[in-house]
Amino acid sequence: xxxxxxxxxxxxxxxxxxxxxxxxxxxxxxxxxxxxxxxxxxxxxxxxxxxxxxxxxxxxxxxxxxxxxxxxxxxxxxxxxxxxxxxxxxxxxxxxxxxxxxxxxxxxxxxxxxxxxxxxxxxxxxxxxxxxxxxxxxxxxxxxxxxxxxxxxxxxxxxxxxxxxxxxxxxxxxxxxxxxx
Amino acid sequence: xxxxxxxxxxxxxxxxxxxxxxxxxxxxxxxxxxxxxxxxxxxxxxxxxxxxxxxxxxxxxxxxxxxxxxxxxxxxxxxxxxxxxxxxxxxxxxxxxxxxxxxxxxxxxxxxxxxxxxxxxxxxxxxxxxxxxxxxxxxxxxxxxxxxxxxxxxxxxxxxxxxxxxxxxxxxxxxxxxxxxxxxxxxxxxxxxxxxxxxxxxxxxxxxxxxxxxxxxxxxxxxxxxxxxxxxx
Ligand SMILES: Nc1ncnc2c1ncn2[C@@H]1O[C@H](COP(=O)(O)OP(=O)(O)OP(=O)(O)O)[C@@H](O)[C@H]1O
Ligand SMILES: [Mg+2]
Numbered sequence: 001x002x003x004x005x006x007x008x009x010x011x012x013x014x015x016x017x018x019x020x021x022x023x024x025x026x027x028x029x030x031x032x033x034x035x036x037x038x039x040x041x042x043x044x045x046x047x048x049x050x051x052x053x054x055x056x057x058x059x060x061x062x063x064x065x066x067x068x069x070x071x072x073x074x075x076x077x078x079x080x081x082x083x084x085x086x087x088x089x090x091x092x093x094x095x096x097x098x099x100x101x102x103x104x105x106x107x108x109x110x111x112x113x114x115x116x117x118x119x120x121x122x123x124x125x126x127x128x129x130x131x132x133x134x135x136x137x138x139x140x141x142x143x144x145x146x147x148x149x150x151x152x153x154x155x156x157x158x159x160x161x162x163x164x165x166x167x168x169x170x171x172x173x174x175x176x177x178x179x180x181x
Numbered sequence: 182x183x184x185x186x187x188x189x190x191x192x193x194x195x196x197x198x199x200x201x202x203x204x205x206x207x208x209x210x211x212x213x214x215x216x217x218x219x220x221x222x223x224x225x226x227x228x229x230x231x232x233x234x235x236x237x238x239x240x241x242x243x244x245x246x247x248x249x250x251x252x253x254x255x256x257x258x259x260x261x262x263x264x265x266x267x268x269x270x271x272x273x274x275x276x277x278x279x280x281x282x283x284x285x286x287x288x289x290x291x292x293x294x295x296x297x298x299x300x301x302x303x304x305x306x307x308x309x310x311x312x313x314x315x316x317x318x319x320x321x322x323x324x325x326x327x328x329x330x331x332x333x334x335x336x337x338x339x340x341x342x343x344x345x346x347x348x349x350x351x352x353x354x355x356x357x358x359x360x361x362x363x364x365x366x367x368x369x370x371x372x373x374x375x376x377x378x379x380x381x382x383x384x385x386x387x388x389x390x391x392x393x394x395x396x397x398x399x400x401x402x403x404x405x406x407x408x409x410x411x412x413x414x
Contacts, residue, residue: 128381128385131381131382131385132385134385135382135385135386138357138361139361139364139365139368139386141365141369148361152357155382155385158382159381159382162381162382
């Protein structure tokens with residue numbers, strides 16, 4: 001799965017008006033509820049780089065100076081960059097870059113078919129358990145649409161992995177024969 | 182507390198064995214998924230549990246009473262009062278409107294007309310299809326029909342809902358919406374659900390999964406075939 005572009009997300013969160021670093025962190029975690037929460041350090045480091053590149057500018061400071069007292073605003077250049085990012089289609093799966101996939105390949109290379117098979121079975125069990133957790137998030141009566149949409153994203157990807165795991169379990173013996181002729 | 186039990190249930194269709202000795206318990210308010218490959222006996226098991234089919238051998242017990250030996254009339258009464266049934270294709274009554282379809286199980290159970298109609302509207306609303314209340318199934322989309330059928334299956338607040346691939350004919354989003362709502366409402370009113378499906382993402386709605394293979398329980402659990410390595414999630 002692709003890495004999230006934190007700089008662009010922060011630019012997006014600033015599009016509605018200037019904000020402090022801690023407000024940005026809070027808005028990020030609220031809008032992207034299933035994402036890895038942003039660390040404060042990461043927010044300030046990213047803001048620093050965005051400022052250096054002219055994409056954001058400080059928009060006033062409280063009396064006591066310090067990074068957490070500074071509000072940031074989008075510059076015109078920042079707005080253009082954000083706009084460009086939003087109009088660019090992401091390349092759909094340019095590479096099969098998945099640890100899960102690589103692990104099965106390596107297991108087949110270095111060990112017998114049972115090693116790969118037991119890994120596939122264990123991984124399928126872990127995926128199924130996670131699928132159940134995320135489904136419970138969704139069916140909780142207090143779930144917001146943000147929760148549901150974020151959980152659905154993860155569920156759809158887990159489901160795709162599960163189908164692949166299942167299909168590959170059925171092919172792993174033949175595959176091993178191909179790898180070790 | 183266990184309310185529905187199957188003990189060594191065997192059932193064949195002529196020479197074809199469908200169930201070869203299935204034992205399971207269903208607790209009050211529990212949501213259980215029954216999964217397994219095509220032809221493994223899921224639908225046959227659901228029909229035996231719901232008292233629609235009679236097993237050739239073994240027992241089905243409802244709250245301490247053996248129901249597999251009951252007459253068709255007695256089992257049919259049990260289905261009307263305690264159970265709800267939902268299939269892949271809603272099977273609404275073609276001559277009745279959506280509201281009349283949903284009100285029907287209540288009327289059969291002796292509820293007054295006005296009260297049944299009010300409840301029907303409430304349930305149609307819960308599944309987002311109040312706007313087709315006065316429409317007959319022939320003029321509804323497949324998704325609307327299935328939402329109505331789901332409302333009809335829950336309107337009597339049954340103790341157990343038997344659902345066989347209830348979202349199998351729906352697109353992904355509609356299926357997810359119907360199932361999310363079904364599970365929320367079932368939990369709210371403590372209706373137990375037997376959910377037959379072959380899809381992992383549908384089975385994930387259940388508290389527990391029973392996997393059938395060739396007419397037998399292959400394994401049961403939280404969908405975990407083997408323990409997680411190192412407790413990693
Ligand atoms: N009415 C019938 N007459 C004859 N054989 C039947 C009948 N219904 C089911 N069977 C057979 O009984 C076995 C179990 O069928 P069942 O419908 O219970 O499977 P299932 O798990 O629900 O499959 P699917 O996922 O395809 O719906 C199969 O071998 C099937 O061919
Ligand atoms: Mg079936």
